[in-house]
Amino acid sequence: MTITGIDVSSYQPTDYSTAGHAFVFVKATEGTTYTNPRMAAQAKRARDAGCVVGFYHFLRPGSMTAQAEYFVEQAASIAGDVLWADWEDAGVSCADKDAFLAEVKRLRGATHRVGLYCNRDFWLNRDTTSGAGDALWIADYNGKPGKPGIKAVWKFHQYTDRPLDTSRAAFKDRAELRAWATRSTAPKPSAPAKATPKPSSTGSxxxxxxxxxxxxxxxxxxxxxxxxxxxxxxxxxxxxxxxxxxxxxxxPAKAKASTSSTTYTVRPGDTLSAIAAKHGTTVARLAADNHISNPNVIRAGARLTIRK
Known part of the structure; x- marks a missing residue:
């Protein structure tokens, strides 16, 4: 069994059909100035249908750091949604693409899968690093759904744009896709027990x-x-x-636990990932210590406990 999904942008209505599809990827942003005005409604349409949701950013020449920050701040994402770099502009280099993926991973990697969308020509003739983050979403309209003309491992194959951009996923069903997207435990075949890693001479x-x-x-x-x-x-x-x-x-050896802590008052424009990086901790730890269910939503003025 295979599953399919679609991607939509402002060119599509908010009442598009999800019939027969397991996932929907919504255009969120482009460059540092454009946000899809239909994004929130299009994402809600997908969630209401029980689809796995993702968002993509169309890369433009310029600062990859600024574009990554703009994308994660504007995207209507929640933990477990897939975030994509859409690499189609010839003015964006392979190094730029890799820098954008790295920055989005830094900002949202603890709660989201981060991957690359590009067409077969870009992958074969412009990419030089094989960097695709957590997944490659390849566009190749070759008339062979699920069989793109590349040797690299892929997760999604966009094989047609009629009536909408449609992709086939390398997952047996929606549950397996959701487990991958959310990093939750999915049933797996039994495998031989693996040896426990041995301490190295450095104590790690x-x-x-x-x-x-x-x-x-x-x-x-x-x-x-x-x-x-x-x-x-x-x-x-x-x-x-x-x-x-x-x-x-x-x-590396784990840091010794400590009971000392400090507090931080959230300022306008703060993100949990930026606060975590500034104080030498992780998003997951901040979320757990402060009972934050959605790490992408924090309120200015809120007081956070930061354990040292």
Whole structure:
């Protein structure tokens, strides 16, 4: 069994049909000045139909940091939605694309999958790093749904634009897709037990990357920050979104727990990820300590407890 989905923008109405589809990806923003005026209503339409939801940003030449910040602030996303970089402008380089993905991962990677959309020509002839974040969404209108003309691993194949842009996903059903998007536990076939990582001579342990892992996943699973994991594995600092199955990572020792804490008053324009980075903690820890159910929504004036 395979599943399909569509993507919509301001060119489509808010009452589009979701019949037969498991996911909907909505255009959110473009550059640093445009926001889809129908985004919120189009996303609600998808959620009401029980679809997995995602949002994409059309990359334009300019500051990738500014575009990433604009995207995550404007997108009507909640934790578990997929966030996409839409790479179609020839004025945006491969390095720009990678920088945007890295910044969105930094800002929202703890609560969202972050991936790349591009067409077959861009992937084969413009990309030089194979950087696609958590997933590749490839456009190739070859008349073969689910069989794009590339060798790279992909998660979504956009195979037609009639009557709407339609994609096939590499998931057996909606439940499996949602489990991937939200990083929740999904039933898996039994597998042989894996050996427990042995302590290294430096007091840390090592971890062998599995298919589907991201550095953010590995850090969260082992109770360390992404910055600490990157410090222990400096070769990944330039491309933190690119990690391959079989690679061995050094896991830094966990910081000793402390009961000391401080408070911080949220200011207009603050994001939980920026506050976490400023105080040397993680979004997940801030959310847990302050009972925040949606890390993307914080109110100016709120007082946050920050454990040291």
């Amino acid at each position: 342990t090592t971890y062998t990357v599995k298919s589907g892992d991201t550095l953010s996943d590995v850090a969260a699973r082992h109770g360390v920050t992404l910055s600490a994991l990157l410090a222990a594995n400096p070769s990944y600092k330039a491309h933190p979104n690119t990690v391959y199955p079989g690679a061995r990572l050094a896991l």
